[in-house]
Amino acid sequence: xxxxxxxxxxxxxxxxxxxxxxxxxxxxxxxxxxxxxxxxxxxxxxxxxxxxxxxxxxxxxxxxxxxxxxxxxxxxxxxxxxxxxxxxxxxxxxxxxxxxxxxxxxxxxxxxxxxxxxxxxxxxxxxxxxxxxxxxxxxxxxxxxxxxxxxxxxxxxxxxxxxxxxxxxxxxxxxxxxxxxxxxxxxxxxxxxxxxxxxxxxxxxxxxxxxxxxxxxxxxxxxxxxxxxxxxxxxxxxxxxxxxxxxxxxxxxxxxxxxxxxxxxxxxxxxxxxxxxxxxxxx
Amino acid sequence: xxxxxxxxxxxxxxxxxxxxxxxxxxxxxxxxxxxxxxxxxxxxxxxxxxxxxxxxxxxxxxxxxxxxxxxxxxxxxxxxxxxxxxxxxxxxxxxxxxxxxxxxxxxxxxxxxxxxxxxxxxxxxxxxxxxxxxxxxxxxxxxxxxxxxxxxxxxxxxxxxxxxxxxxxxxxxxxxxxxxxxxxxxxxxxxxxxxxxxxxxxxxxxxxxxxxxxxxxxxxxxxxxxxxxxxxxxxxxxxxxxxxxxxxxxxxxxxx
Numbered sequence: 001x002x003x004x005x006x007x008x009x010x011x012x013x014x015x016x017x018x019x020x021x022x023x024x025x026x027x028x029x030x031x032x033x034x035x036x037x038x039x040x041x042x043x044x045x046x047x048x049x050x051x052x053x054x055x056x057x058x059x060x061x062x063x064x065x066x067x068x069x070x071x072x073x074x075x076x077x078x079x080x081x082x083x084x085x086x087x088x089x090x091x092x093x094x095x096x097x098x099x100x101x102x103x104x105x106x107x108x109x110x111x112x113x114x115x116x117x118x119x120x121x122x123x124x125x126x127x128x129x130x131x132x133x134x135x136x137x138x139x140x141x142x143x144x145x146x147x148x149x150x151x152x153x154x155x156x157x158x159x160x161x162x163x164x165x166x167x168x169x170x171x172x173x174x175x176x177x178x179x180x181x182x183x184x185x186x187x188x189x190x191x192x193x194x195x196x197x198x199x200x201x202x203x204x205x206x207x208x209x210x211x212x213x214x215x216x217x218x219x220x221x222x223x224x225x226x227x228x229x230x231x232x233x234x235x236x237x238x239x240x241x242x243x244x245x246x247x248x249x250x251x252x253x254x255x256x257x258x259x260x261x262x263x264x265x266x267x268x269x270x271x272x273x274x275x276x277x278x279x280x281x282x283x
Numbered sequence: 284x285x286x287x288x289x290x291x292x293x294x295x296x297x298x299x300x301x302x303x304x305x306x307x308x309x310x311x312x313x314x315x316x317x318x319x320x321x322x323x324x325x326x327x328x329x330x331x332x333x334x335x336x337x338x339x340x341x342x343x344x345x346x347x348x349x350x351x352x353x354x355x356x357x358x359x360x361x362x363x364x365x366x367x368x369x370x371x372x373x374x375x376x377x378x379x380x381x382x383x384x385x386x387x388x389x390x391x392x393x394x395x396x397x398x399x400x401x402x403x404x405x406x407x408x409x410x411x412x413x414x415x416x417x418x419x420x421x422x423x424x425x426x427x428x429x430x431x432x433x434x435x436x437x438x439x440x441x442x443x444x445x446x447x448x449x450x451x452x453x454x455x456x457x458x459x460x461x462x463x464x465x466x467x468x469x470x471x472x473x474x475x476x477x478x479x480x481x482x483x484x485x486x487x488x489x490x491x492x493x494x495x496x497x498x499x500x501x502x503x504x505x506x507x508x509x510x511x512x513x514x515x516x517x518x519x520x521x522x523x524x525x526x527x528x529x530x531x532x533x534x535x536x537x538x539x
Contacts, residue, residue, distance in 0.1 A: 144362045148369075148399025152384070155398065156391050158405055159427050224405040 029178030047205025049121035064098035069264030242281025302328035317500030373446035379438035
């Protein structure tokens with residue numbers, strides 16, 4: 001054996017995953033069980049996302065991999081190299097040029113288009129997991145659309161912190177039916193899920209679940225009438241490109257606690273700086 | 284008048300062992316039915332069958348629903364039955380830990396049923412939860428504490444508040460005073476008696492404590508080995524027991 005099959009997985013496995021994807025697209029927000037395979041990386045490193053990418057990639061695709069917004073961190077680099085080696089597909093860091101984007105915990109700042117697929121890595125697909133430990137019971141709750149418990153969690157947040165303190169993996173309801181975990185993206189990204197032109201696929205390898213949002217699906221973040229959902233970000237502008245509207249990372253720069261805020265989406269930041277934006281925009 | 288609950292020939296066995304057999308009774312609005320018997324007599328099995336937690340082998344449980352009148356709950360879709368269970372019904376467990384969410388504050392516990400039926404205004408939910416905690420004598424400053432920090436009696440009162448907040452019409456209670464010391468029992472009984480009268484609740488109370496049924500129940504059924512051996516008005520059954528087992532039960536109560 002000298003070569004890998006295209007995109008590492010064998011054809012039967014890819015077919016099985018594609019069937020799960022089609023079912024997931026047909027029932028937006030529903031968690032479809034699938035026979036998750038062992039991948040050459042540990043669980044928690046994106047085995048679900050990698051299997052989805054392997055099943056959706058074609059030789060003509062151009063792949064982008066994001067890790068917390070960045071293209072140059074370990075997870076992103078190694079998954080990108082993995083598919084360069086096993087599928088020989090072209091890769092890119094530019095969001096508009098990519099046709100398949102695998103992401104860990106961020107949605108790109110640039111709007112997505114109809115010919116793109118966004119693939120999320122999901123650690124825990126069950127939004128009710130920490131409220132109701134029994135999987136039998138949570139499936140029943142999904143089946144019967146019994147989601148009062150999800151609001152109990154938000155109620156507890158407000159009672160304890162005075163506001164909804166959940167800031168990532170913020171639960172959403174899809175088309176008024178299934179409550180879904182949007183993967184641990186910051187709640188700043190939640191509005192981008194709704195009415196998105198691209199296909200969004202979610203893969204949890206260890207938990208063996210795939211779920212999906214077809215294009216232009218309505219996705220509503222859960223909230224209370226008197227405590228409405230608010231996407232939040234650091235109240236600053238990017239120290240490199242001066243953007244006020246992108247999601248920011250806080251970076252500690254020395255032992256004295258000096259800090260700077262920079263765009264979490266490195267491609268967005270680079271593109272803006274290439275276009276001539278800079279710190280003067282921040283003022 | 285239509286009975287609130289009409290139970291016909293409920294039978295449930297666990298393999299070769301009998302849970303309960305051919306239990307019949309009618310519960311009228313505002314009435315409290317006591318079910319007494321020793322451990323293993325089938326009273327908890329009966330309660331489970333009535334409340335939709337166990338599937339009986341045979342029989343009918345006809346509940347007078349608000350919208351459509353009398354319906355057999357055993358033939359309902361599960362979604363509908365679970366909806367009933369969190370709106371028109373309430374279930375008070377013997378052990379408060381079975382009926383409460385221990386990881387959620389007292390206010391959240393009371394608010395859960397409201398949110399489950401669609402309440403989405405935090406301020407309203409909190410006001411109603413505070414009102415109910417007050418009605419069961421839990422201090423307002425304990426509202427954001429978890430039930431784990433409460434005493435046994437408080438947990439049981441919290442469980443009652445959590446169940447009654449949606450204004451149910453039928454309450455199932457399984458040994459509601461079990462495991463509590465007598466002074467706490469007395470307060471709890473006093474509270475339950477008040478709530479039953481004020482809200483016009485109907486209730487089915489399963490217990491082995493004859494004092495509890497004497498105080499709360501209008502009518503009484505005595506069960507032994509899965510069968511109802513005697514039934515009638517509470518005072519009548521307790522003061523003039525006819526069946527040998529009932530006589531034994533009544534005479535076994537310790538006099539202080």
